[in-house]
Amino acid sequence: xxxxxxxxxxxxxxxxxxxxxxxxxxxxxxxxxxxxxxxxxxxxxxxxxxxxxxxxxxxxxxxxxxxxxxxxxxxxxxxxxxxxxxxxxxxxxxxxxxxxxxxxxxxxxxxxxxxxxxxxxxxxxxxxxxxxxxxxxxxxxxxxxxxxxxxxxxxxxxxxxxxxxxxxxxxxxxxxxxxxxxxxxxxxxxxxxxxxxxxxxxxxxxxxxxxxxxxxxxxxxxxxxxxxxxxxxxxxxxxxxxxxxxxxxxxxxxxxxxxxxxxxxx
Amino acid sequence: xxxxxxxxxxxxxxxxxxxxxxxxxxxxxxxxxxxxxxxxxxxxxxxxxxxxxxxxxxxxxxxxxxxxxxxxxxxxxxxxxxxxxxxxxxxxxxxxxxxxxxxxxxxxxxxxxxxxxxxxxxxxxxxxxxxxxxxxxxxxxxxxxxxxxxxxxxxxxxxxxxxxxxxxxxxxxxxxxxxxxxx
Numbered sequence: 252x253x254x255x256x257x258x259x260x261x262x263x264x265x266x267x268x269x270x271x272x273x274x275x276x277x278x279x280x281x282x283x284x285x286x287x288x289x290x291x292x293x294x295x296x297x298x299x300x301x302x303x304x305x306x307x308x309x310x311x312x313x314x315x316x317x318x319x320x321x322x323x324x325x326x327x328x329x330x331x332x333x334x335x336x337x338x339x340x341x342x343x344x345x346x347x348x349x350x351x352x353x354x355x356x357x358x359x360x361x362x363x364x365x366x367x368x369x370x371x372x373x374x375x376x377x378x379x380x381x382x383x384x385x386x387x388x389x390x391x392x393x394x395x396x397x398x399x400x401x402x403x404x405x406x407x408x409x410x411x412x413x414x415x416x417x418x419x420x421x422x423x424x425x426x427x428x429x430x431x432x433x434x435x436x437x438x439x440x441x442x443x444x445x446x447x448x449x450x451x452x453x454x455x456x457x458x459x460x461x462x463x464x465x466x467x468x469x470x471x472x473x474x475x476x477x478x479x480x481x482x483x484x485x486x487x488x489x490x491x492x493x494x495x496x497x498x499x500x501x502x503x504x505x506x507x508x509x510x511x512x513x514x515x516x517x
Numbered sequence: 518x519x520x521x522x523x524x525x526x527x528x529x530x531x532x533x534x535x536x537x538x539x540x541x542x543x544x545x546x547x548x549x550x551x552x553x554x555x556x557x558x559x560x561x562x563x564x565x566x567x568x569x570x571x572x573x574x575x576x577x578x579x580x581x582x583x584x585x586x587x588x589x590x591x592x593x594x595x596x597x598x599x600x601x602x603x604x605x606x607x608x609x610x611x612x613x614x615x616x617x618x619x620x621x622x623x624x625x626x627x628x629x630x631x632x633x634x635x636x637x638x639x640x641x642x643x644x645x646x647x648x649x650x651x652x653x654x655x656x657x658x659x660x661x662x663x664x665x666x667x668x669x670x671x672x673x674x675x676x677x678x679x680x681x682x683x684x685x686x687x688x689x690x691x692x693x694x695x696x697x698x699x700x
Contacts, residue, residue, distance in 0.1 A: 258698055265655055268667050269674075286699055299666060310667055389555045395656025412698060416670070418679065419654040426685040430652060433682050437651040438550060460698075466691045470699060496679070499670025502688070503680035510688045 258288025258412075261405040262326070264299040264397060265416035265499065266464040267292070271300070271313040272498040275464070275491065276320055278471045283325050285474055290326045290414075293404045295397050297321065297328050331404045333370040373403035376455070380423060382448040384431055386440050393419055405459060416463050418501035424456040465495050465502045469510075485515050519551055522603035522611065525563050530596040533570060533589055541571040549644055553651050556661050559608060561644075562615040566592075568640040569622045579625060588625050592618050638664075645669045650678040 270276050279290055292300075301318050304310035320326045377399035384391040398420040405413050415421055422430040427449060435442045468476075472488045480487040489511045496502050520528070525544065532540035548564035551557075570592070579585035595618045602610035619637060626636040634642075645662035646669060649655055655673075659666040673679075 264666065265670060268670050272667070272671065282699075288699075304667060307665070313667075386554050391554070391652075392556065392657060393652065394654050395660060397656040398654055417655040418682075418684075419649070419652055422684065429682070429685060434652040438553060460694055461686075462691055462695055466688065466695050469688075469692055470695050473696075497671075497674045499674040501673075501679045501684075503683075504677075505680055506688050514689070 255289060255291075255408055255410055256287040258286045259291060259408075259410045260288060260412040260414045260462070261291045261293075261401055261408070261410050262296065263401045263413065263415040263417055263420075264292075264296045265501075266414040266467070267296065267300045267317060267326075268313070269416050269464045269495050269498040269500040270467075271316050273464075273491070273494045275468060275495070276316045278464075278468055278476060279320060279325050280323075281471050281476050282467070282474070288412075291329050291404070291408065291410065292326055293400045294328055294330055295400045299397060329404065329408065331370045331372065331400070331407050335370065335372050335407055370400075370403065372407060373399040376403050376452075379448050379452045379455075380420075382445055383423070383427065383452060384434060385443050385445060386434075386438060390445075391434065391442070393423065402456060402459070406455065411458050411460055413459055413461050414464065414467060415461055416500040421461045421501070423452070424459055425461060427453070463502060464500050465492055465507075468492065468495060489515055520547060522559050522563070523600050525560075526596045526600035526603060529563065529567055529570070530593055530600075532567075533574070533593055533596070536574050538571050538575045541567050541574065545571060549647050550651075552644070552661065553648055553653055559603070559611050559615065561661065562612070562619070564644055565637065565640050566615065566618050566622070568643060569619070569626075569636050572636055572640075573622065573625065578629065584625055584628065588621055591621055595621075642668055642672050646672045646676065646678075649673055650676065650681075 267276075270278060283290065301314045301321070304314035305318075317326070321328060373396060377394050377396055380394040380399065381392045382390045384393065398415075398417060401413060401415065402420070402424075405411070419430065422433075427444075431442050431444060468491055469488070471477075472484075472491075477484045477487045477491075489507070492502070492507045492511070493504075496504070496507060525548065528544050529541070531537075532544060545564055545567035548560055548567060552561045552564055573579050573585060573588065579588075595614050599611050599614045599618075602608070602614060623635060623637045641662045641664040645658045645664035648658035648661060649669065650673070653661070655666060655669060658664075659669045
């Protein structure tokens with residue numbers, strides 16, 4: 252594959268779902284025309300966002316919107332090399348305790364869809380991520396193969412930008428300590444950290460920058476996406492942020508309100 | 518401390534016979550918390566069963582034609598079977614018994630259906646949303662609970678879960694980075 256522009260973004264299913272459910276898939280068209288970057292998804296995201304919802308009456312239209320965006324080359328489906336290892340992971344499975352390795356057998360049996368089987372690098376990411384936190388000696392299985400697939404594809408392609416509305420994976424990469432505290436609070440018990448797994452995971456993902464569909468929409472707004480709303484432009488962009496939030500983008504009401512007050516309505 | 522599957526069966530049976538919705542919800546919370554920590558199908562099934570039973574017990578319409586009463590006695594019997602199977606670590610029988618409980622509850626709901634989404638689907642979605650709010654990823658929560666990812670996203674979007682946990686990076690910081698990339 253030719254070297255990708257630094258403006259390329261690997262997209263997770265969560266953001267594409269939020270964008271299509273809010274009828275903002277054209278934000279991708281708009282930005283794609285303005286910049287040299289590509290919007291990239293792994294085949295597992297295409298399955299989740301196009302193939303599966305096509306079978307559900309309620310969601311088929313959203314899937315068709317994305318299918319068209321893929322057909323019109325607005326979104327590229329790129330398959331990771333299934334045999335590729337992640338050099339950043341110096342941690343060896345054999346160096347982990349028995350309890351962690353046993354838990355892996357349990358985790359693998361839960362990934363029942365053979366079509367969704369991730370590549371070697373995604374497997375490594377999922378394994379390490381799911382061994383970072385533990386409660387009462389049991390590792391917490393936090394990450395799914397789909398999310399690991401997105402991280403691994405970005406790392407393989409050397410794309411540092413990830414579009415992801417899903418909160419847990421983002422927090423695991425950006426702020427694992429807050430996630431640990433949150434888990435501790437929610438589960439009412441002490442959550443320990445496997446330092447070896449955490450440092451391997453952080454080493455591999457430290458260069459990644461995460462954005463949500465809300466930021467993508469705001470970027471489009473700054474470049475004139477809402478200009479034809481004229482005097483209603485600011486109302487439209489604020490309303491759009493709330494629409495994205497209600498479609499599942501992990502953004503708080505407080506965050507939207509604060510940003511709108513300070514940057515949209517100022 | 519975590520409850521054993523046999524103890525859980527006994528507690529559910531007691532809450533069911535007493536029509537104690539609050540106790541049923543409490544058991545549900547424990548089962549969901551246990552599912553977050555370590556996923557086991559029987560525990561997750563009890564989370565589903567307690568959610569649906571709490572709903573059924575709290576709605577008089579299910580009891581108007583006596584069908585609710587029939588269900589309570591059928592599920593109570595199945596819970597005793599489940600307890601016996603759990604005590605003997607016979608998980609295949611326990612799972613099959615739980616399957617019968619879920620089918621009978623779904624049948625009751627289907628006979629007087631008010632919404633497009635059935636009561637069991639709603640339970641799966643609610644549990645998946647709790648798992649996601651607690652810190653399990655979206656994909657994992659939807660897989661564990663058997664709920665559709667898109668529906669889970671929409672459901673999560675209607676909750677305050679993203680206001681309850683502040684993220685380190687503000688929207689301003691993310692925008693600054695994005696502008697640099699797309700300058």
